[in-house]
Amino acid sequence: MKIAILGAGISGLALARFLIDGGHEPSDIDLFESGSKAGGLCHSKTVDGFTYDISGGHILFSKDAEALQWMKDQGGGDDSFVKRDRNTKIRFGDHWVHYPFENGIGDLPPQANLDCLKGYIEAWHERTAEGTSAPGDFKAWIQWRFGDGIAKHFMDPYNEKIWKRELDQISSGWVAGRVPDAPIEDVLKAAIGMRTEGYTHQAIFYYPKQGGFQAITDHLAASMTERIQLSTPITHLKREGEVWKVNGAPYDCVVSTIPLTHMPKIVEGMPVDVAAAMTGLEYNSMVTFLLALDREKHPDLSWIYLPHADQGPTNRVTYMSNYSPGNAPEGKTSFLCEVTVPGGVPAPGASLEREVIDGMVHAGLVKKDEIMFADRSDVGHAYVVFDHDFDRKRAVSLDWLESSGLFPLGRFGRFDYDNSDQCVIKARSLAAELLARAARG
Numbered sequence: 419m420k421i422a423i424l425g426a427g428i429s430g431l432a433l434a435r436f437l438i439d440g441g442h443e444p445s446d447i448d449l450f451e452s453g454s455k456a457g458g459l460c461h462s463k464t465v466d467g468f469t470y471d472i473s474g475g476h477i478l479f480s481k482d483a484e485a486l487q488w489m490k491d492q493g494g495g496d497d498s499f500v501k502r503d504r505n506t507k508i509r510f511g512d513h514w515v516h517y518p519f520e521n522g523i524g525d526l527p528p529q530a531n532l533d534c535l536k537g538y539i540e541a542w543h544e545r546t547a548e549g550t551s552a553p554g555d556f557k558a559w560i561q562w563r564f565g566d567g568i569a570k571h572f573m574d575p576y577n578e579k580i581w582k583r584e585l586d587q588i589s590s591g592w593v594a595g596r597v598p599d600a601p602i603e604d605v606l607k608a609a610i611g612m613r614t615e616g617y618t619h620q621a622i623f624y625y626p627k628q629g630g631f632q633a634i635t636d637h638l639a640a641s642m643t644e645r646i647q648l649s650t651p652i653t654h655l656k657r658e659g660e661v662w663k664v665n666g667a668p669y670d671c672v673v674s675t676i677p678l679t680h681m682p683k684i685v686e687g688m689p690v691d692v693a694a695a696m697t698g699l700e701y702n703s704m705v706t707f708l709l710a711l712d713r714e715k716h717p718d719l720s721w722i723y724l725p726h727a728d729q730g731p732t733n734r735v736t737y738m739s740n741y742s743p744g745n746a747p748e749g750k751t752s753f754l755c756e757v758t759v760p761g762g763v764p765a766p767g768a769s770l771e772r773e774v775i776d777g778m779v780h781a782g783l784v785k786k787d788e789i790m791f792a793d794r795s796d797v798g799h800a801y802v803v804f805d806h807d808f809d810r811k812r813a814v815s816l817d818w819l820e821s822s823g824l825f826p827l828g829r830f831g832r833f834d835y836d837n838s839d840q841c842v843i844k845a846r847s848l849a850a851e852l853l854a855r856a857a858r859g
């Protein structure tokens with residue numbers, strides 16, 4: 419069974435590795451990658467000794483211990499990674515607020531603390547005593563779940579910054595299982611200054627010692643270089659009888675990690691309604707800025723959130739040099755600032771860098787004379803956006819691909835809000851399915 423894998427990000431690379439390790443003949447697998455190197459969203463970049471992850475700071479963690487170990491093994495083994503405690507905070511004016519926000523309200527100025535506590539109790543009472551069910555739109559969901567204080571001081575401004583849309587345009591479906599529900603006792607304790615932990619899932623994470631997060635995909639790609647065709651965009655897919663023609667070459671099986679929004683231009687003969695569903699899927703792009711700093715040491719933080727407009731367009735800042743000593747030259751440090759942009763819209767030009775830096779200065783995070791240089795990266799597909807028609811558009815898209823014998827995989831190949839470990843888990847199960855098919859002939 420000749421298999422074509424479209425895209426050599428972590429999903430495509432992991433799939434190829436699992437297939438080969440499962441006994442599939444390597445010469446029957448071809449990976450096609452439009453970029454000049456493998457890695458996709460896991461890319462990192464090094465400039466003058468400063469390394470950063472171009473799609474925002476990436477950490478390695480997973481609830482699936484096997485997948486986590488597999489990624490470490492593929493990335494050079496345990497000794498190639500540093501282990502870090504997650505320490506994240508929210509910058510609120512000149513205050514530092516413990517994350518998650520509801521576990522940190524005691525760090526707020528008194529009036530904001532009171533607003534948040536009062537709103538939380540009122541919302542909790544409505545939810546539990548009156549039994550109201552979760553609203554379908556995200557704006558109403560925030561009120562329902564956190565109350566108006568947390569909505570006003572954190573959730574609304576932060577989410578407007580990241581999603582770049584009115585929050586009532588977004589469905590609340592995606593938050594299930596993503597935003598943990600803090601027990602009321604924890605919020606009460608937090609308000610009077612008793613520390614509670616909250617979200618413990620990523621309490622510890624791993625990061626490659628050298629080369630940025632991309633070290634994982636670099637190692638994976640190096641284990642099968644002869645199977646990867648770089649700088650080879652797939653521009654044409656056509657079904658002919660039992661086979662799919664990939665840029666003219668026949669394959670028995672095609673797995674695509676290419677963003678669904680690109681597929682209508684590539685696949686010949688796609689029905690109009692399916693093409694409309696795919697191109698209608700919404701996403702956000704991203705611009706990241708590395709700030710290389712002439713600063714010897716950062717506080718012990720992993721990343722922070724900047725919810726407010728006067729902090730500039732950045733929504734999250736990673737303390738990139740804290741992830742690994744390999745990420746900055748000795749005696750220097752770095753920040754990585756993330757800015758989202760609506761997908762399909764041209765990203766802001768050179769003025770964005772100035773706005774980011776001014777915001778960081780205003781937030782009290784950096785002084786201009788500490789910045790040695792800034793480096794910008796643009797990422798086309800960064801976040802899946804869950805508008806109210808998302809489930810239908812995604813189902814129409816995936817149903818058609820699967821019924822046509824094309825296997826969609828990956829964060830934008832399936833429009834799943836997945837981290838790299840989940841990409842690996844899905845690649846592992848697809849590999850098992852394809853190996854079983856190949857065995858059946």
Ligand SMILES: Cc1cc2nc3c(=O)[nH]c(=O)nc-3n(C[C@H](O)[C@H](O)[C@H](O)COP(=O)(O)OP(=O)(O)OC[C@H]3O[C@@H](n4cnc5c(N)ncnc54)[C@H](O)[C@@H]3O)c2cc1C
Binds near residue numbers: 650
């Ligand atoms: C802001 C942000 C923070 C994140 N943080 C984390 C984190 O901390 N930890 C974590 O594990 N994950 C994190 N992720 C998620 C992680 O980056 C992704 O889940 C993962 O990299 C997706 O891999 P993929 O292979 O599915 O897709 P991609 O990496 O997008 O790979 C698709 C590949 O297809 C190629 N391609 C596109 N079109 C064509 C074509 N026509 N022909 C051939 N090739 C093509 C692309 O060049 C790309 O290499 C984060 C993502 C973002 C945006």
